[in-house]
Amino acid sequence: MTKWTVDQVHSAIGFEVKHMMVSKVRGQFDSYTAEVEAEDLTDLTTASIEFKIDTASINTGNLDRDNHLKSADFFDAENNPTIDFKSTSISKNGDDYKVNGDLTIKDVTKTVTFTVGFGGKGINPWGVEVYGFEAEGKINREEFGLTWNAALETGGVLVGKDIKIKVELQLNPAV
Incomplete structure (x- = not known):
């Protein structure tokens, strides 16, 4: 088995959620391994x-x-x-993978x-082979204890339940 590291300069872990039932808030996590x-x-x-x-x-x-979002109302980053x-199984599904x-x-x-798509492989300017992938998934935030919300006067809630997650990765060989 070969070990690979994420090139964080060319990768991102992002998300989006409905806001006030009419628009979306997008964000990302800037630190991860x-x-x-x-x-x-x-x-x-x-x-x-x-x-x-890194939740914070x-x-x-x-x-x-x-x-x-870092407070106890959501992630409680101080305590979490x-x-x-951690992947448990990976299967091929047409041109994509199910992780x-x-x-x-x-x-x-x-x-x-x-759902993970293979973006391809290339050689970087230093002669190292790199690989690209894009992953998408969706979770219900309330199932993970992220239940804070506020009712709107017009009906509905301030924050949607469903969180779309999008991950873009460039993997380099570990050194």
Whole structure:
């Protein structure tokens, strides 16, 4: 098995959620680590994938909202410093892969599935082979204890339940 690292300069872990039932808030986590091991990254079914995301690195472009998300109302970053993902199975599905794994947020672990597309491989300017992937998934935030909300006078709620997750990765050989 070969070990791979995430090139964070060319990667992103992002999300979006409905706001006030009419628009979307997008954000990302700016700090994370990943361990990927695989026999061959052109066949992701041979891989083992683990992520640790720094909860306090959440960034929606609004400091007040980010501080609220870090608070006990949402992630409680002080007591839950990471969001963890560990793959449990990976299968080929047409041109894509289905990556199943355990996602842990606020000490709640649920099985989630990401659809992963292989973006290709290339050689960087230093002669090193790199691989690209895009992953998408969706979770219900309330299932992970992220239940804070506010009712709107016009009906509905301030924050939607469904969180769309999008991950873009460039993997480099571990040194």
